[in-house]
Amino acid sequence: MESFSLILAIVVVTALAFDFTNGFHDTANAMATTISTGALKPKVAVAMSAVLNLVGAFLSVEVANTISKGLVDETGIRPEVIFAALVGAILWNLLTWLVGLPSSSSHALMGGLIGAAVASAGIGAVNGDVLVTKVLLPAIAAPIVAGLAAMLASRMTYSLGRKADGRAAKKGYRAGQIASAGLVSLAHGTNDAQKTMGIITLALIAGGSLAPDSDPPVWVILSAGLAIALGTYLGGWRIIRTMGKGLTDLQPQQGFAAQTSAATVILASSHLGFSLSTTHSVSGAVMGAGLGRKGGVVRWSTATRMFVAWGLTLPAAALVAALAEWVCRAGDWGTALVAVFLIASSFAIWRISRREVVDHTNVVDGDPVDTGGPGQPEPAGVVTTAMAAVSPPPTGATEDLAATVPAPATTPDPKAPSAATPV
Numbered sequence: 001m002e003s004f005s006l007i008l009a010i011v012v013v014t015a016l017a018f019d020f021t022n023g024f025h026d027t028a029n030a031m032a033t034t035i036s037t038g039a040l041k042p043k044v045a046v047a048m049s050a051v052l053n054l055v056g057a058f059l060s061v062e063v064a065n066t067i068s069k070g071l072v073d074e075t076g077i078r079p080e081v082i083f084a085a086l087v088g089a090i091l092w093n094l095l096t097w098l099v100g101l102p103s104s105s106s107h108a109l110m111g112g113l114i115g116a117a118v119a120s121a122g123i124g125a126v127n128g129d130v131l132v133t134k135v136l137l138p139a140i141a142a143p144i145v146a147g148l149a150a151m152l153a154s155r156m157t158y159s160l161g162r163k164a165d166g167r168a169a170k171k172g173y174r175a176g177q178i179a180s181a182g183l184v185s186l187a188h189g190t191n192d193a194q195k196t197m198g199i200i201t202l203a204l205i206a207g208g209s210l211a212p213d214s215d216p217p218v219w220v221i222l223s224a225g226l227a228i229a230l231g232t233y234l235g236g237w238r239i240i241r242t243m244g245k246g247l248t249d250l251q252p253q254q255g256f257a258a259q260t261s262a263a264t265v266i267l268a269s270s271h272l273g274f275s276l277s278t279t280h281s282v283s284g285a286v287m288g289a290g291l292g293r294k295g296g297v298v299r300w301s302t303a304t305r306m307f308v309a310w311g312l313t314l315p316a317a318a319l320v321a322a323l324a325e326w327v328c329r330a331g332d333w334g335t336a337l338v339a340v341f342l343i344a345s346s347f348a349i350w351r352i353s354r355r356e357v358v359d360h361t362n363v364v365d366g367d368p369v370d371t372g373g374p375g376q377p378e379p380a381g382v383v384t385t386a387m388a389a390v391s392p393p394p395t396g397a398t399e400d401l402a403a404t405v406p407a408p409a410t411t412p413d414p415k416a417p418s419a420a421t422p423v
Helices: 006-036 042-056 062-071 079-098 105-121 128-160 166-206 218-234 237-246 252-272 278-292 300-328 332-353 382-390 397-404
Strands: none
Touching: 006 042, 006 079, 006 105, 006 166, 006 218, 006 237, 006 252, 006 278, 006 332, 042 166, 042 218, 062 105, 062 128, 079 105, 079 166, 079 237, 079 300, 079 332, 105 128, 105 166, 105 278, 105 300, 128 252, 128 278, 166 218, 166 252, 166 278, 237 278, 252 278, 278 300, 300 332
């Protein structure tokens, strides 16, 4: 085996940097609904999620093996190719974080790896069967399955709890929501942390430090788990705001249904080795839960922007990675140039983000994100309006409406004595 070269060390550090961005980019998947409904305080929520992400990283290596052994042909893949793939993935993660869009870190990584591999060794370097069956099909199916499950679960929850004491039921659902949020965090660790493990393992194989078909070493599992946990603890507050308030307004019953449905889909996919997007699963579940409550709404302009970002993730990351790989072919100075570009771009994005700071102190303040103007809530879309028109109002809505409608004015009787007239 060759020694641990400088380029290999750079690739490992860059992979852990991607894992860190994955952590704060995807914190919203587990904790956005828990924070938005008030079930947990923001800092407590992200701390809990960080610990469970670390634990989840040790539960399985199936997804890591899909990336390191299945998606691309290991033969001819150089460490520089993997470095270029990570550059594309990190920049896409940071850009979507800046605008608060919950896009897929997983697909950014997949797109970067595919683009760099194709630029380096041609289209034959990508295993098409694995790409279709374990990446593309799950990407389409996950939000649909999670959304339908969450919608049905929400409706069932409201139906079963109709006669329950309101305050006790709400308290119980909040406890259930905390438990289900922990399950999503655990599932996120089993799926997303493994992607970085797979990338590092692939780099070690490409650099000659590991034999082909090797499983991730323990130090790789530990470092990947710690990196994603640290990123999770810092909190991706911009995306948490979008996921928790920008898509729909959730009650504890809906948050519990959404998180339980998403966690089930993610854990099942991890067991099968599918490189699933936790963002797609949780976003689909949140939208399904929003439609599961009578009178509930989904802000479709936010959802549309998310769908566009999802569609652009693979090709955008692939294009940036392919360009980075082309520059890296120039040798050491080319790789250094790409590294400087990555650092400078990351710093510039961070500086722009400081113009409007979103953190744990204001993540649940104000009106929903994706508004028609500052502080103005988005008007309901055509689909939402149509569904609300045919749905009966939720329990208590009639009383609330009656309380806000003034009593009709009456014409005074001229024969009745006035307040100013003595009787």
